[in-house]
Amino acid sequence: MGAEKTGKSTFINMASGSRLGVGTSLQPEAATVQPTEPFKVGSQRVVLVNTPGFNETSKSDREILSMIAEYLADLHRKGMEIKGVIFLHRVTDNRMDDTALRNMRMFEALCGKDAMRNAVIVLNMWDQVGNEIREAREKELRESDIFFKHAVDAGAYVVAHDGQQSSADGILAYLLKQKSVSLQIQRETTNEDKKIPQTAAGIILLRELATREGTKIEELQRLCRELEEVQRLRRELEDWKDEKERKESEVQMDLDRPREELEKERLQGAGVPVRRYTDDAWPLEQMREDQVVQVPHMRDEERSREDLGSEASQAIASTNGKRRPPLPDEELRQILRFRGPERSHSEVTKPKLIVKREDNSKTSYVSSLSIFINCVAGSDMKVGLGLESCTTEIQCISTQFGGEPIMFADTPGFDDTQRPQREIVELIERFLQNP
The missing domain is CATH 3.40.50.300 (P-loop containing nucleotide triphosphate hydrolases)
Structure with missing residues (x-):
């Protein structure tokens, strides 16, 4: 033995x-x-x-x-x-x-x-x-x-x-x-x-x-205590991170506040209202015109987006303030991809404004939510194609689809060049509370 x-x-x-x-x-x-x-x-x-x-x-x-x-x-x-x-x-x-x-x-x-x-x-x-x-x-x-x-x-x-x-x-x-x-x-x-x-x-x-x-139970209990201590330390670390982020946010807000106050004063002085379109009687049976805008001949093949935006803005100036016919029911359904009443949201395809040169040798595409709403609803919201943001306030457009009313709300983007993100969030929050 x-x-x-x-x-x-x-x-x-x-x-x-x-x-x-x-x-x-x-x-x-x-x-x-x-x-x-x-x-x-x-x-x-x-x-x-x-x-x-x-x-x-x-x-x-x-x-x-x-x-x-x-x-x-x-x-x-x-x-x-x-x-x-x-x-x-x-x-x-x-x-x-x-x-x-x-x-x-x-x-x-x-x-x-x-x-x-x-x-x-x-x-x-x-x-x-x-x-x-x-x-x-x-x-x-x-x-x-x-x-x-x-x-x-x-x-x-x-x-x-x-x-x-x-x-x-x-x-x-x-x-x-x-x-x-x-x-x-x-x-x-x-x-x-x-x-x-x-x-x-x-x-x-x-x-x-x-x-x-008994030894294994004691070892297991010791490991459980160590695990609880690790979890406690992890929670403290998470709390510390949250507190750090909160303080950093407060510091950033303090730094942004003077500039935001100046922006608010400028906007209030400009008197820019939230535009709301309530006309829901536009006929859906009419076909829209082609959303094609002719721009002058471009001499340089490497024109900047700012130049293109400037020329395109001039080209569509005549369309701003004029309503185009809204999209027909079938085309609107295809764009919004409605699958039935059980869908609680829509997958919206963002359209592009087609900008052609006079010699038809080159076509550029400019993506815009404002253009999308104008195309779908036949509205006349201003479209900006330059580097500066155009949509600075929430603009609402009402129309009909299948006999039911639909409202589109065009909001400023979070890459807005004129307003800080915090102000845009507050603007959208106020709108959602009282549309």
Whole structure:
């Protein structure tokens, strides 16, 4: 017996001449109970049995305990005698960790106090540490209550193994001199008919599992507390960002306020009203004229947008103030893409004003919401094609579609060159509250 990587398979192969798999990778080799072929030691016929440690990566401790207990119970029912139990521990270990302690406790519970005289605790890899260190560790392992003292007091034999054949033979020879013994787990499962959880080893295992579960719960609670702290810090960071943005906005508003006041005074002095068209009796049966405007011949192929806007503005000056016929019902439906009364909004296609040169060699397209409304409703809103914004107030146009009234509201854009964005937002907000 012993934890994995303590040299169980290597010891058995040396003592019996077997070829059990020796674990050299991270995965343990002995995932099952492995008896050797019978071999002779003097006149006695011997079988060594390799058992998995209680720290296997492929099986749980409960599965390992059940496996060992069932094998030993089967030996007891068949009358096969047990001469002893060999427990291997690495003397090279700097610490007796939880895995080693768990395997030690399970070893003591499986054997029981009465069978400890048939137990040998082998300090393996003795030759791999200095004499002073190994002797100090042997003394501590023998005399400490949390290590092997109880087993030694009950009769267990502690011996060093240096990896030599003679050392392995000496350990077997010592055990073969002992009287055969029944282990505590054998008596509990066969004579007393106990279930494995009721045996001494089962109780220790349940206690170990409960301790580990409690440790995991504490770790989970610690992680939950850390997560809550992270979430609290995240909320504080978000609040700090919001406060920072609010203060920056207030600073920006303070900086914009003098300019906005001047703009308001200028607009109020200009007396620009919100224009509302309420004529909803325009006939929809009339076809609109082509929205094509002729502009003078352009001498330079690379005319700027400002030049184009100026010439186009002059060209359409005659159309401003004159109503064109509104779009027919079918064409308006296509532009607005109405799908039925269940639609709560429209996908509006923004049309373009087609501006042609006199020689028809080049056509330019100028996108404008005002042009769109003029085309659809036959209205006469002013259209600006220069770099300066033209729509500075909300302009409303009413018309009909399918016998139902429709109102278009043309608002200033947020890229307006004449008004700050905050003022445009307030303008739209007031309009939506009282259209």
